[in-house]
Amino acid sequence: MRRKLVVGNWKMNGSLDQNRLLLEALVRHLDEVKQVDIAVCLPYPYLFQAQAILAASDIAWGAQNVATHEGGAYTGEVSAAMLKEFGSTYVIVGHSERNGAYCESDADVASKFAIAKQHGITPIFCVGETLQERESGVMEYAIANQLDAILSVSGGALLDQTVIAYEPVWAIGTNKTATPEQVRAAHSFIRERIAALHPGAAESVRILYGGSVNPRNASQLLSMPDVDGGLIGRCALDADDFERICRAACKA
Numbered sequence: 001m002r003r004k005l006v007v008g009n010w011k012m013n014g015s016l017d018q019n020r021l022l023l024e025a026l027v028r029h030l031d032e033v034k035q036v037d038i039a040v041c042l043p044y045p046y047l048f049q050a051q052a053i054l055a056a057s058d059i060a061w062g063a064q065n066v067a068t069h070e071g072g073a074y075t076g077e078v079s080a081a082m083l084k085e086f087g088s089t090y091v092i093v094g095h096s097e098r099n100g101a102y103c104e105s106d107a108d109v110a111s112k113f114a115i116a117k118q119h120g121i122t123p124i125f126c127v128g129e130t131l132q133e134r135e136s137g138v139m140e141y142a143i144a145n146q147l148d149a150i151l152s153v154s155g156g157a158l159l160d161q162t163v164i165a166y167e168p169v170w171a172i173g174t175n176k177t178a179t180p181e182q183v184r185a186a187h188s189f190i191r192e193r194i195a196a197l198h199p200g201a202a203e204s205v206r207i208l209y210g211g212s213v214n215p216r217n218a219s220q221l222l223s224m225p226d227v228d229g230g231l232i233g234r235c236a237l238d239a240d241d242f243e244r245i246c247r248a249a250c251k252a
């Protein structure tokens, strides 16, 4: 039985003052929510602050990206070892906002995934189709390609105990949530694809849905078969909304 996981992706939002209020509110609101795992992935400069405020709680924290290299002359990059020093449990890799704007390749994402695992950080690997791919009927092909990039570099065994987020690009930040049936179909496709290569990993990997999840649609989306939680953008920036989504996940 997989435990549900709800992760807030704060993206490039926050300030020391805003974060303190939000993190302290999350600690208070979520103190008694024990049935699901909860985490926030915030911008690098605030990992230290998250560590200070969340360490005594059950809420985990992590980053939104990681370097493909261990260290050295890579201006502007942040290594997995550095994330680990600040207590990061998770790191998001392959988010579509990075693939598009920063030209991250499948090979880059596969390296990030592998290096995070080597440092004991759980990668949250994002996959998902564009609207054009869905409308032209190649959605499964697109997702399979993204998955295979990881499977070919890391092998199925590395997927054990990791997290995949299905985030249809057209549903991110748009209020166009995928329907429960679309979510179910995509999640079951992802699990079957992994099972074909590595049945053990397919059972343990948690598959989250991300894309315009809010307190009103969370119960239905998160209770679909093969959905093991959510990756939440905008609604993770509001303590009440995030709490309601976490509570919905408990009942899902």
Ligand SMILES: O=C(CO)COP(=O)(O)O
Binding pocket: 009, 095, 167, 171, 172, 173, 174, 175, 210, 211, 212, 213, 231, 232, 233, 234, 235
């Ligand atoms: O990109 C997302 C999470 O990684 C989803 O963002 P929204 O929940 O704001 O649509």
